[in-house]
Amino acid sequence: MKNEDDSKETRFPDTSWNFKILLNSKDGINCVNTIWNVPQKTLYPGKIEFARFRLSDDAIDSLPPDCKTKFFENFLERIFRKVHSQSGLKLVLIISHKEGQKFLSIENP
Numbered sequence: 001m002k003n004e005d006d007s008k009e010t011r012f013p014d015t016s017w018n019f020k021i022l023l024n025s026k027d028g029i030n031c032v033n034t035i036w037n038v039p040q041k042t043l044y045p046g047k048i049e050f051a052r053f054r055l056s057d058d059a060i061d062s063l064p065p066d067c068k069t070k071f072f073e074n075f076l077e078r079i080f081r082k083v084h085s086q087s088g089l090k091l092v093l094i095i096s097h098k099e100g101q102k103f104l105s106i107e108n109p
Contacts, residue, residue, distance in 0.1 A: 001051065003043035010043050018096040021053055023067065026088025026109075031067030032059075036093075 001012050013019075023032035038051045060068075069087045086109055093104040 001041070001043060002048045003045055006045045009045065011040055012043050012049075013038055013040060014097065015040060016097060020094040020096070022092040022094070024090045024092075025064075025066045026090075027066060029064060029066050031063055031089070034059075 003010055003012075017038075019036040019038050021032055021034050021036050022030070025031055032055065034055075036053050041049045041051075043049055067089070069089070088109060090105065090107045092106075095102045095104075
């Protein structure tokens with residue numbers, strides 16, 4: 001989130017906005033369908049703030065096998081590997097507000 005208004009601070013998100021996270025496998029299995037409670041923050045002019053979504057460890061442990069990716073290499077090998085594995089997972093963020101809905105979709109085919 002970035003406040004591009006150079007003259008004043010603003011609050012984001014509006015308290016009436018709702019955020020929903022969906023994660024589906026390549027076979028259409030609904031892995032995650034949950035509300036994301038994004039904390040409201042003050043955005044100062046020209047500053048960037050981040051909001052992070054993370055499932056609880058229990059929720060991650062209870063995911064079906066098709067919703068999990070398998071890592072065979074260690075962290076450094078993943079960083080330096082040029083070709084990343086494709087999981088087939090698709091993440092969708094739905095932002096609902098009084099003007100309607102916006103969708104952000106990220107796929108790893």
